[in-house]
Amino acid sequence: MTADNGGRRERRKAQTRAAVRETAQRLFAERGFDAVTIADIATASDVAVQTVFNHFETKEALFFDERTPWVEQSAAAVTGRPPGTDPVRALRDYLESDLVRVLDRESRPENRGYVEALEASTSLQARERTLVEQAGERVTVALSTAIARGEWSAAPATDPATARVLSRLVADLFMVAGRALVLENRRLVLMGQPDGLDLSAARKATAGTLTELERSARGLAGRLLDPAGDLSVEESPAPGR
The missing domain is CATH 1.10.10.60 (Homeodomain-like)
Structure with missing residues (x-):
């Protein structure tokens, strides 16, 4: 050939x-x-x-094909970030931009059928939960490498086992929060708000949730890696710094 x-x-x-x-x-x-x-x-x-x-x-794979780039790209945001930058911040920034796109797309009238199909099918809901778990596992692997090397400013270099536990906690916090935000938006879409959805409020809630998760993750790292230390959630740097 x-x-x-x-x-x-x-x-x-x-x-x-x-x-x-x-x-x-x-x-x-x-x-x-x-x-x-x-x-x-x-x-x-x-x-x-x-x-x-x-x-x-499977039929489920066909339904979600090209609709879930975040499964791969969430971890890619960590592994592909510029050298010297914060891995958890890279994850947070990617998820915020992606969630805003998802919320906007699923709120459009022409995409209502997609949301209704998801709401009506338990097999699709199960498949979506599996995709979230897969994304979380990929993010865990990416974060584990970065955290073990001391590339996260909230944590010094640590052993692989500890880095894995911390990475798993951080990854699942972000991925589950993202799913919760999407599910709430879908609920509002299906309720058929007479004046349409207030996407500005959804964007604000997304940014606020992810900012708080990042702040809490830093505090969690301090407690797990140095239980006797004085690193507190209040002492973590503000977003963008």
């Missing part, structure tokens, strides 16, 4: 995948996730059922 033929084949595969995803997500929004089968998706996409499975291992 020549390089040109291989390139064309990969482009066709990518086009097929994108077409199947677009068709499936349209059907999910129109009919609800549980009412749509893989056979329905294959028929509407004019492909074989096996072709759908060649690209997506």
Whole structure:
């Protein structure tokens, strides 16, 4: 096979995948996730059922495809931050910008079907919880390396086991808080506020929550790594410093 033929084949595969995803997500929004089968998706996409499975291992994976960049990018914000910068601050900044985008996107009328499908399907809710756990695990690994090396200003270099525990706590605090903010926004979307959602209030709540979590994480680090020390939550630096 020549390089040109291989390139064309990969482009066709990518086009097929994108077409199947677009068709499936349209059907999910129109009919609800549980009412749509893989056979329905294959028929509407004019492909074989096996072709759908060649690209997506489950219907849940198809639903979330390209809708959850945060699963990988949350950890990437830590590992890819500029040298000498704070790893927890990098995580906090990424999550704030991503959550604002998610809240804005899910509040738009044209995306209501997506929110309704999630609300109606326990399998989708379970899959989303799994994605949050996966993101948290990736963030834990990224933070563990940085904290063990002493790259977080709140903690001196420490042994890998202690760094892992602290990283797990910090990662889960941020990931669970992000999910809580998203779920509350979805609740308001489904309530159908007559004047629309006040996204400025949602943005303020997001920034305030993540700022407080970062402040608390610094205090937690001080207590775990130096129980006799006097590092307190009040002494942590203000955001942006």
